[in-house]
Amino acid sequence: MDLKLLNDQGQAASTVAASDVVFGREFNESLVHQIVVAFQANARSANSQQKTRGTVSHSTRKPWKQKGTGRARAGMSSSPLWRGGGRAFPNTGEENYSHKVNKKMYRAGLRAILSQLARDDRLAVVENFAVDAPKTKLAAAKLKDMGLDSVLLITDAFDENLYLATRNLPNVAVVEPRYADPVSLIHFKKVLITKAAIAQLEEILG
Structure with a gap:
C-alpha cells in the first residue's frame, strides 16, 4: 500500500510504502460501528x-x-x-455503561478505519511536523500553508512545543500512535502521520 507523502505546501511530493495489513484492509462497517459505540460508552460516566x-x-x-x-x-x-x-x-x-470489546476486534476496527481513510484520500504522511516555539500562530500558519483546517496529527514522539502550539486550535489534535482512537480518526477531515509513526502503527496493529 502506497501512502501520499506531503510537503510543506500540502502537495503530494512522493509516496511511502506501508503495510497492506494495516492500511489495505477491507472496510467492515459493523465492526467499526461497534468499536466506535464502545469507545464512546466507555468514556461515559454515571x-x-x-x-x-x-x-x-x-x-x-x-x-x-x-x-x-x-x-x-x-x-x-x-x-x-x-x-x-x-x-x-x-x-x-x-x-x-461500559462495553466490552476484545483487543483483536479493536485492532481490526482501527485497521479498517485507517484503510478506508487511505482510500478516501483523507490520510497522508509527512516527513515530520514540528514548530520552533510553543506559539499557536506558528502551528496555525503551518497548517494554513498546507491547506488543512481539520486535522489529526499522529506523531512518533511527544513534542511539547507542538502540543502547546495546537491545544488552542479547535479542529486540531496531536496524539502518539498508541493513543489514536476510532472516534478521533473518523471525526477529523484529514489524518497526518509522521513517517516514523507509521512503523509504530504497524507494530501496534500488525
Missing part, C-alpha cells in the same frame, strides 16, 4: 442522580378523600404520576 418518590420533599398527607370527589384516587403528591413527584425508575449514579 453522573446523573434522580429522586424516587421516597426521597422527594413532599407531604405524605392524602390530597383528597378516597371517594365522592369525582377525581382519580390519590395517596400522596410524591407519586411519579404527579408533576414534581419522584421518578419511577431513577438514575442512581451507579450505572455501568
